[in-house]
Amino acid sequence: MIFTQHLTKKYGRVTAVDRLNLSIREGTVFGMVGENGAGKTTTLSMLSTLSTPTSGHAVINGYDVVKNPSAVRHSIGFMPDSFGVYDDLSVDEYLEFYADCYGVDKRVIATRRSDLLERVGLSDKRSTYVNALSRGMQQRLEIARCLMHDPPVLILDEPSSGLDPRSRMDMRGVLRGLREAGKTVIISSHILHELAEIADEIGILRRGKVAAVAAVQVMLQHSSSQRTLWLESRSDPSLVESVLAADGHVTSMEFRDGGVEFVYMGTYEGQSELLAALVAAGVKLTQLTERATDIEALFLRLTSEVGGSSHDA
């Protein structure tokens, strides 16, 4: 559905995107992560026909972005990272305007608009002027705007940026809805763990290149079978060490600050059994917690384990 080959964009001597290769299947939600300046926005800008590649190719829904930009525009809904709205239009008028831009049939507009406003939770704001909506509501309205012409592909650049936690949660709900609707979505973000909740596949961009690509499901399975745990007790550390060492799933123990940090490579049932073994051995436990997984580190480690950085999604 989305395919790029050696996609490159140069601004003078600066190479913003460097021979980018992507292959995103239909119905996939693809997350694109990277630091500021990694080339995410430039890539999305080329895919949305706003700028032209210096070299290479990009094909969306079977149409080349350079050779057939008009067909590409019909196939995509684009939400830029920093967008403005027409303040003095009502929500209904705002969506109608964009539907008219795509030549959507007048009879279709009314029903589709109602359906989309319902989906993004703005059905009670139809007559409200856009400037009276909160930032979070405006961003959800933008998603509805992207969908007014029912495109098969959505290109969303940082759709959750600048939102408070509550609005981010609402936005995640809307984005999950897109996946259920079978849309092919490419989302950029600089927050990996947020994308992991929505995306099917994730690619990391670094200095205009794809550093790694992996399926989120593989990452989640991996993270659930490998956890870093922190244990504190009022017992002798050597006793704790002997019990932990006896469990075949425990690796890399480190005693410090009155506790022990260790990696547990096993299921949650196995972890319960380890806990029972510690109690049975007389260890007086005061705390057992799971340390937050550095998902990016895990992601990079995982992609190198599965055969280095695969440049194709």
Add this chain to the structure above:
Amino acid sequence: MMRNPILLKEFRQRMRTVRAPMVVTGYVASMAVLTFLLLYENVQGQLYLIQPSRSEQVFFVLSLLQMLVVAFLTPAFSAGSMSGERERRTLAVLLTTPLSPFSILFGKVLASSALQCLLLMASLPLYSLVFLFGGAVPQEVVAVLLFQLFTIFIVATISVMWSTIALRSGWSTVLSYATVSFMILVTGTVGLGLQSLAKNPVDGFAASWGHTLLSLNPLWVEAALENAVHGGTLPWVTFALFYVIIALILTPFCLWRLRPQWLRRIPGATRMNERNYQ
């Protein structure tokens, strides 16, 4: 034309504000007061003194004043139309829709000249007073009205184009008012100056250039349409041709701003020039 989504949106945005009816009311009221004063001054309060020639003078002054007002008013509505989209960060999304740059520009031009056209139409009944006292013929009024509408359209077109080319509304406003100043002040003063020079020693060069420059002045062309000055057989043709050519020259620059990819159709244009305007 009404299927143009930009035009419909702009009408909604512009006409629902308090400013639109206030401008129309204020304009028509001012013109009505002025018409009354001109007529009153002409007859010194003695209605039997009304003569067709004086009534024609009233029509002449009114129409020139109207042209002056709309010419200077038009950039105020059009100079920020495209740069404003960019500043509001709505342009990028607009450019990812299938709308062509021409339909975007066309919608902007029509929308930004609509209010001035409305002003002209709303002030038409005032001319009926002139008809009441004789002097001006209907053909003259129609010709003046059409020329005024054309001038509004051309000023709006050039202003929208400046607004597309310039990155900031401030710059596009300066360029638009510079254009209107050229049309009215520069061509008027230099043209009349050259013509007055030509009167003393017989100087065909100065006379011809003076006439050419005056042909680019909407006030002078309008006066020629009213037979107040001698403007040749078709005084408006040079005017229309010149400003249409200016608009045509600006068109590729507008396209370059809106769709830099189109540069590739021009032989010799490099991809280096394809920068993002949005």
